Structures are given as C-alpha cells and as structure tokens.
Amino acid sequence: MKILLLPGDGIGPEIMAEAEKLLAALDLPVTLDHALVGGAAYAATGYPLPAETLEKAKAADAILFGAVGDPRFDTVERHLRPEQAILGLRAELGLFANLRPARLFSGLEDSSALRPEVASAIDLLIVRELNGDVYFGEKGMRTTDSGEKQGYDIMAYSESEVRRIAHVAFKAAQGRRGRLCSVDKANVLETSQLWRDVVTDVARDYPDVTLSHMYVDNAAMQLVRNPGQFDVIVTGNLFGDILSDQASMCVGSIGLLASASLSAGTQGLYEPIHGSAPDIAGQGIANPLAMILSLAMLLRHSGGDEANAARIEAAVAQVLADGCRGADLGGTMGTAALGDAVVAALN
Known part of the structure; x- marks a missing residue:
C-alpha cells in the first residue's frame, strides 16, 4: 500500500x-x-x-x-x-464521506466536560457529508442597493449528494447498533427539507436500521444532555463540523478524535x-x-x-x-x- x-x-x-x-x-x-x-x-x-x-x-x-x-x-x-x-x-x-467516531476511553470519565455517568455512555459515529453545503457553495461579497457590503455563502445539496452519504450512514449503522439519527434544520431550511426527504426514502433499503430525525439545535443539546442515546449521526457539512467538535469535548479532549474522509x-x-x-x-x-x-x-x-x-x-x-x-x-x-x-x- x-x-x-x-x-x-x-x-x-x-x-x-x-x-x-x-x-x-x-x-x-x-x-x-x-x-x-x-x-x-x-x-x-x-x-x-x-x-x-x-x-x-x-x-x-x-x-x-x-x-x-x-x-x-x-x-x-x-x-x-x-x-x-x-x-x-x-x-x-x-x-x-467523513467518519468521526467518538467514544469515552476508560479512565477519562473525569476529563469530560460532562458528568462521569453521562460521559461514560458515549460511543457514537458522526457521518458528515464533506463535498457540499456552504463550504463549497457560491460565495462572495457584494454591495446592496443601500450601499453597504454584504457577504453571502449559499447552502445547497442535490438529491444525489444526500443519497450517497445516506447509504454510507445506513451501512455504518448496520455494522454497529442499528440506529441512525439524521440531523438537519428542516423547519426553516429548504436544503434540510430535501435532506430529510431523501434520507427517509433511502431508509426503505435498510429495514434493519431504525431511523430518527432531529433538528441540529436539539442535537447539540442532546449531545450534552444524553449522548448515550446516539449510535450513528448523519448530517451535512456545516452541522457535522460543529457537532463533531462538540463531541470531542464530551469525551475529554479534541486531541483524541480521529477521522476518515472516504x-x-x-x-x-x-x-x-x-x-x-x-x-x-x-x-x-x-x-x-x-x-x-x-x-x-x-x-x-x-x-x-x-x-x-x-x-x-x-x-x-x-x-x-x-x-x-x-x-x-x-x-x-x-x-x-x-x-x-x-x-x-x-x-
């Protein structure tokens, strides 16, 4: 190799x-x-x-x-x-496809920002889409009609982009505990509504995996409230970037988290x-x-x-x-x- x-x-x-x-x-x-x-x-x-x-x-x-x-x-x-x-x-x-596992190593219970009994239950995998979203969307600076500067970054996902990352996440869940949580912001973002619709459709190919959906703000709260509830999380580029860093502090240090981009x-x-x-x-x-x-x-x-x-x-x-x-x-x-x-x- x-x-x-x-x-x-x-x-x-x-x-x-x-x-x-x-x-x-x-x-x-x-x-x-x-x-x-x-x-x-x-x-x-x-x-x-x-x-x-x-x-x-x-x-x-x-x-x-x-x-x-x-x-x-x-x-x-x-x-x-x-x-x-x-x-x-x-x-x-x-x-x-970015895979970011997070689990608490034995002996680090007191290093987590969470209570030891909460942190000890952490064993999850975040599957983050890596080639779309605002990081790769159209961006720039422009001047508005009122003459002030305005920065813009366009969030966008195609159906095929969501479908291929969803398959990666479902297969990962099959190899773990069979639970997949899809994180989005479908209540306010059209991009997230498409995301949720496509992930729900892909779920039909994986009857052995239990799918749930969660808004990203709630997911951030749940990661510190009850992280043990998560098995595999699939989400977009921006949300995945933020949630995986949050998960790193739940297990003690950002110096412990590896990742694979496939x-x-x-x-x-x-x-x-x-x-x-x-x-x-x-x-x-x-x-x-x-x-x-x-x-x-x-x-x-x-x-x-x-x-x-x-x-x-x-x-x-x-x-x-x-x-x-x-x-x-x-x-x-x-x-x-x-x-x-x-x-x-x-x-």
Missing part, C-alpha cells in the same frame, strides 16, 4: 512523526512518501496545494494528513490560504479533527493520539487490515487506562513520550 504523508503546519509535523514511529513498529508492507501542504507549501511554492502534492495524492492508496493553518497567512487572498488545501483535496479526490472507492484521507494549534507548535506537548487513531482508521478502511487497526486502538486504550496524559488532559507527558508509550503497549 502506498501512503502519502502530509504533515502540514503547526503541530502537524510533530504528531506525524509519532504515526511514522508506530508504522515502523508495525513493520507493514507499505511505501511512504511525503509532500508539502498548507502554509508550509504556500511558503515554499506560493500555493497551499501544489500540483506535485495533488499528483502524489491521486496516486496514493491512502493519505495521512496532519493539520493546516498558519496565522502568518491569514491576510492573503482566501483561495491561497492554508485551509484551502484540505478543501481542494476533498474536492479533487471525491472525498465525500471516496466511493477505497482511497481515503485520514486526519485528527483538531487544527494546527500554532500556539503550542514546536514545544513537543501536542497530543499525538488522534493522529495515531487516524492511522488505525487508515489501516481499517483503505488497507483492509482490521487486525492491526484494532491493535492500535487497544494500545491507545491501554495507555490511557494506565494514566498516561498529555497537557490537554491535565498531564505532563510530551508528544514523543506518548508515542513511545503506545508503541510499548502495542508490543
């Missing part, structure tokens, strides 16, 4: 080094390549997603992605900002859901566990290697159960020390 490593910006290179350390310990038959992306690529080439990087990405079986975002480039034209690299990869590679085939891009964290970059204190868990998802979904994916996840669970903590969880272990602990648990 050919894996492209894109460390990116901020803490990206530091946590990527720990994923490479784990890959070396597993001694798998893989070929690794590296490329620039985000602010690092812009600084070197003038583009956040250079043609060479995109070419390597298209040729890879899977991509392991660190993070993008660099405050030095916050004032450049929007299409040249580091964050455009990940949007470009999603669009160019057809990565439309195409219609087996190619995928795997990344921690946190950002580049430039305020702690280079200090060796970033939590690498979300990156390591992203590697597990890569092996499972693009490599078909369930055994080693489960080994990595078990090693991370063991490390946390043993009390290993980074700064984000109130501990003192650094990035490299946490990576070493996972390798030791793996062996």
Whole structure:
C-alpha cells in the first residue's frame, strides 16, 4: 500500500512523526512518501496545494494528513490560504464521506466536560457529508442597493449528494447498533427539507436500521444532555463540523478524535479533527493520539487490515487506562513520550 504523508503546519509535523514511529513498529508492507501542504507549501511554492502534492495524492492508496493553518497567512487572498488545501483535496479526490467516531476511553470519565455517568455512555459515529453545503457553495461579497457590503455563502445539496452519504450512514449503522439519527434544520431550511426527504426514502433499503430525525439545535443539546442515546449521526457539512467538535469535548479532549474522509472507492484521507494549534507548535506537548487513531482508521478502511487497526486502538486504550496524559488532559507527558508509550503497549 502506498501512503502519502502530509504533515502540514503547526503541530502537524510533530504528531506525524509519532504515526511514522508506530508504522515502523508495525513493520507493514507499505511505501511512504511525503509532500508539502498548507502554509508550509504556500511558503515554499506560493500555493497551499501544489500540483506535485495533488499528483502524489491521486496516486496514493491512502493519505495521512496532519493539520493546516498558519496565522502568518491569514491576510492573503482566501483561495491561497492554508485551509484551502484540505478543501481542494476533498474536492479533487471525491472525498465525500467523513467518519468521526467518538467514544469515552476508560479512565477519562473525569476529563469530560460532562458528568462521569453521562460521559461514560458515549460511543457514537458522526457521518458528515464533506463535498457540499456552504463550504463549497457560491460565495462572495457584494454591495446592496443601500450601499453597504454584504457577504453571502449559499447552502445547497442535490438529491444525489444526500443519497450517497445516506447509504454510507445506513451501512455504518448496520455494522454497529442499528440506529441512525439524521440531523438537519428542516423547519426553516429548504436544503434540510430535501435532506430529510431523501434520507427517509433511502431508509426503505435498510429495514434493519431504525431511523430518527432531529433538528441540529436539539442535537447539540442532546449531545450534552444524553449522548448515550446516539449510535450513528448523519448530517451535512456545516452541522457535522460543529457537532463533531462538540463531541470531542464530551469525551475529554479534541486531541483524541480521529477521522476518515472516504471516496466511493477505497482511497481515503485520514486526519485528527483538531487544527494546527500554532500556539503550542514546536514545544513537543501536542497530543499525538488522534493522529495515531487516524492511522488505525487508515489501516481499517483503505488497507483492509482490521487486525492491526484494532491493535492500535487497544494500545491507545491501554495507555490511557494506565494514566498516561498529555497537557490537554491535565498531564505532563510530551508528544514523543506518548508515542513511545503506545508503541510499548502495542508490543
């Protein structure tokens, strides 16, 4: 399997080094390549997603992605900002389905923002549509008739876009506990009404899955009130972005959540859901566990290697159960020390 490593910006290179350390310990038959992306690529080439990087990405079986975002480039034209690299990869590679699992690891009950008895029930999967919504809709600045500036971003989904993400979500629910909650805002948004209608129609193909619907504001409340009620959540790009970050704090830290962005085939891009964290970059204190868990998802979904994916996840669970903590969880272990602990648990 050919894996492209894109460390990116901020803490990206530091946590990527720990994923490479784990890959070396597993001694798998893989070929690794590296490329620039985000602010690092812009600084070197003038583009956040250079043609060479995109070419390597298209040729890879899977991509392991660190993070993008660099405050030095916050004032450049929007299409040249580091964050455009990940949007470009999603669009160019057809990565439309984002899987974001969230569960509370044993021993972290007191790290959650929720009461321990509430947090301990968290074991859910958010399936987020990744190629539509306001992030990819028409956008711009214009002047109104009264002469004031107005920004606009158009939210839109086609029936086929909703249908294909719904199938991914229903199949995921079939492999879990058989419950799917579709999150929208159909009471005020036409886009959400179409979403709800299509998901309801797709449900006919999955009689073994129980489908429910929930407005996004209620879903945000329920994630902190009773997160144990959720098995699989399917939602659009904007709502999924927000709810998955909320879920990360319910399980203790955003440094623990991995994600997979999948195409219609087996190619995928795997990344921690946190950002580049430039305020702690280079200090060796970033939590690498979300990156390591992203590697597990890569092996499972693009490599078909369930055994080693489960080994990595078990090693991370063991490390946390043993009390290993980074700064984000109130501990003192650094990035490299946490990576070493996972390798030791793996062996």
